[in-house]
Amino acid sequence: DAMVIQNPRYQVTQFGKPVTLSCSQTLNHNVMYWYQQKSSQAPKLLFHYYDKDFNNEADTPDNFQSRRPNTSFCFLDIRSPGLGDAAMYLCATSKGRLVTQETQYFGPGTRLLVL
């Protein structure tokens, strides 16, 4: 089945130790999104790619970076995780960039714990 896959499902890292979260998709969608979701809160958009075009949200900390080496894969790099970065990180994809026209398909998320 075509889907959005996130690895790992659970990630434990130490304070200040770089960590990379992975997302892959078999939907061949042009747009990939990264959201941060803290406990009992709404998903918060960090950035998204339309093909290779990177769009960063104004309030996304510099500590968060992303790479999209090809259509199928997108990575979230947290350069120096702090305790406040512990959250669920959701990857989503859509065929086109207009959210009014295209459904966003979410992966199962990676839960990040920072010790």
Next chain:
Amino acid sequence: GENVEQHPSTLSVQEGDSAVIKCTYSDSASNYFPWYKQELGKGPQLIIDIRSNVGEKKDQRIAVTLNKTAKHFSLHITETQPEDSAVYFCAAPFPNFGNEKLTFGTGTRLTIIP
């Protein structure tokens, strides 16, 4: 930018009864309103959406209504079942950003009591 408020934050309903979750939005130019269901340990999934040219849309036991004048939209679940227990999020687009991103409500944790 768009601001979306969602109520209630938690809702417990007896199995078989109906559940209603309401959202209000701020930008009158918004024209698309999806609802997502997030089960434990999973990512959100789209369950129903509505566009501003209609006032109601139904899909089996779920329906969404839209009041453009009052700028609110609601999710209705009838004949609730245990598998309806989840967190539900409403969302609206950012028209000022070319409708390229969604803002989500704060979520409603729905519990169906057997």
